[in-house]
Amino acid sequence: MxxxxxxxxxxxxxxxxxxxxxxxxxxxLPADSGSEILTLYGNLLAKEKKFQxxxxxxxxxPPPKKVPKFRIILAALLLIYFVYxxxxx
Numbered sequence: 001m002x003x004x005x006x007x008x009x010x011x012x013x014x015x016x017x018x019x020x021x022x023x024x025x026x027x028x029l030p031a032d033s034g035s036e037i038l039t040l041y042g043n044l045l046a047k048e049k050k051f052q053x054x055x056x057x058x059x060x061x062p063p064p065k066k067v068p069k070f071r072i073i074l075a076a077l078l079l080i081y082f083v084y085x086x087x088x089x
């Protein structure tokens with residue numbers, strides 16, 4: 001389990017480096033570069049951001065489960081009712 005999380009963290013770090021490199025290349029492009037090149041770098045940057053968001057969700061801890069308070073209260077009331085019924089009857 002820890003190995004897979006560590007490999008995900010390594011991939012996330014590599015993705016951050018790729019994203020920084022893409023941002024740097026996009027900023028260094030000359031103004032007269034073609035729209036295809038701008039679109040290409042923009043698409044690659046968007047893919048890296050999407051990949052990073054997915055990896056962060058995969059690494060994150062799951063939210064804690066909610067305690068079924070209604071069921072616990074209902075079970076406690078039924079238990080009290082049966083004890084009351086057994087004592088008085």
